[in-house]
Amino acid sequence: MRIINLTLKDISQILRDKRSFLFMLLMPVVFTAFMGFALGRSSTANDQNLALGWINQDGNSLLSQQLHSSLQTSSALKLVELDESQAEEQVQQGKLAAALKIPTGFSQQTLAGEKVQLTLFTDDASSTGQTIHQIVQTVLMRSLSTVEIARLVEGQTENSEPYASQAVQQTALLQTLEQANQAWQKPEVTITVVKAQLLYDTTSAAKANSFTQSSPGMIVQFAIFGLVNTAVILVNERKSKTLQRLLTTSINRAGIISGHLVAMFLIVLLQGLVLVAFGQIFLGVNYLRQPLAVLVMVAALAFWIACMGLAIGVLVKGEEQVLIWSMLAMFLFSALGGCWFPLESSSGAFSVIGHWMPSAWAMNGFQNIVVRGLGFSSILLPASILTGYALAFFGLAIWRFDQQG
């Protein structure tokens, strides 16, 4: 009963504070919407209508026209014709994703079997630059392939039945190039990409969108920030000597710890469930396709946060230190755990470290449901690991609490 009273006291103390509403609900809602929107814009920019500057110094030559028409058929590209000086500036300013320079004599020299170098002005370190490089390279290789096929045909013809005249040879060359180019428009060996979740869940829709990253990401981030509210209570109790007074009553140490822990757990659980509902109703993140699994994940997250809050509350001295440690925990766990951006897009070392973070396991559990379209069993491992982290922080808090006497 005393434990429940202590829990209720903590909960009412947190909920009466207007700041709680701001930091626990309003800010995560605003940040979820904003980051989802920003991630959506970013991926759209990478995937569609990449503007490619076309610097053609080879006039209306056969191969430059063929290359132009092949690039134009790519749904990912939008060709913009301009001269070299404008192109470099526009790539620099981000108005163009890249610019391709076709040098003088490209067609003539290539048909004569000479090597000609084309230049692609772009930043190959950016994902946009890499995408456009890949598209242009594939198209160029296919174009050069038509020339090679024409050369092979010409060679075989010359060996067996030489052309009657140069005009006939020229016509045959054009026909071969045209036929090969047509064949490249519909290659016989294709590649199909299938996302694994579509194999299981075609109706109830576990669909990836920018909010399936930002919604669980901000649930985890602001759950961690909730440490500020919870740990501050413990610090203030110690500073105001309420804790010492409590210890003189019949409630034992375990009871005090349990009371605070349950309060912290319930507050984070409530916050998580409200944010899950927001994601489900307003952002189209389908948490409810596995409600029990989501509940277990939010509970495991709340347990880890509560134990970490307890540890911070016991370890630090003042309210300001609580703020610093909570923010440090929030930034480190959120960034390293992939709450801001998918770990896949980070560098190798960052990703390896990140996967060990409890926040990464929390993200993994949520995304197993809302993106991968998996069932309840898929969250057992992430939830267990979060519980393991929670117990480690709990042990630390108990040890320090006992040391403080």
Next chain:
Amino acid sequence: MKMIAIALKDIKQSFRSFFAVGMMLGAPLLITGLIYFAFSGLTSGKAGSDLPTLKVAVVNLDRPAANQQNFGALLITFLNDKRMPDWLHTSELPDESTTRSEIDRQEIGAAVIVPVDFSSSILSANGSTGITILQDPTLTIGPSVLKDLLTQFTDGINGGKIAVTVASSQLASNGVKVNSAMQQGIIQNYSNWYSDLSTDIHHGQEPELVVQPPHLQSSTPVASSGTNPVANMMAQIMAGMLIFFAFFTGAYAAQSILREDENGTLPRLFSTPTQRSTILAGKLLAVFSIVLVQSIVLMTLASIAFHINWGQPLSTTLVVLGQVVAASGFGILLISLVKNSRQAGAVVGGVISSTGLLGGLFSASVPNMPGFFNNITHFTPQGWVMDGWKAALAGNPAGQTIPTFLVLLFIGIFFFAAGSVIFSRRFA
């Protein structure tokens, strides 16, 4: 003199506070540092060289007839080639269902499924076939690069098929009889050519397609962090953090007025012969100085740690001064509107975060933000400062940052004046 003494006392107090220093310097450097670390592979300029490991399983169901070329086996050899990226780890699995469960358990990130009739379809005239990439839906970059690599492989096969079909048709129309030995010769010659082209275009000294970062002529402003867009992105993220925490510091430093009032030291100060205007001016000077020191220290550390070049000295100076005036004025006005230091914590957190968000501080590196969002940014002082930094970071001369500086000066002075009037009335 008294004004300076009051300011120095506040400055000393702020820089002694663990919390204040953490928020002023630690937090912005930590956030930018984490992002820098996350994308360090890209900032180094080695494209795709430092991606996280992608485990790929090949399910080779291909069953070629006896004496037929085994294209499924060729694909496995291709993916295991030593020239493949280091982060691509290929293994084999026996069937599709095992592969799916491996993807579910995240043991592998993608699978390449080669169909039973792969080789026979390739070798038959007009036979269509396809490879399927089954991928973890949370991944995008790794599977996309895998698809590009497989396109090289399938294009080699497609090219060979096209060569035989087109050559047969063209030679026949030229009156040449095509036999199987001739077809084999064409395929062999084409394969050799394609192999040479692939090696040359990917690894050659003078490839057919060379990628070059854009170089500008000397008359054009040069982006301050070089031509690498990722480095420019880091500069903009750091500028966003610099502005966000400068405004936070402006408000935090201004809270000393409230704290002194609550502790009773401010009324005691007012009872001395020192004029109230001098005391308030000292407080304002302290806020201004703290934000200025913070900005200079952060910029210096960011230059060293993240190699950020902030632009031409005069442009940078104007933007820093505009930022300091606007952040200090904003802080004074904000704190003049709250009742006590307890309320200030929530108000500062909420208002600075919201105006920072609307001011575009967290989306500076996001491409193609819609027009309405870019317009909203100008309703916040942070949005104007961000404009100034964008101009400075692009290497623009001072002339182009003067209008922004004047706007920030006006905003700062207006906020300063409004905050001072409210404080004067409050302590009258």
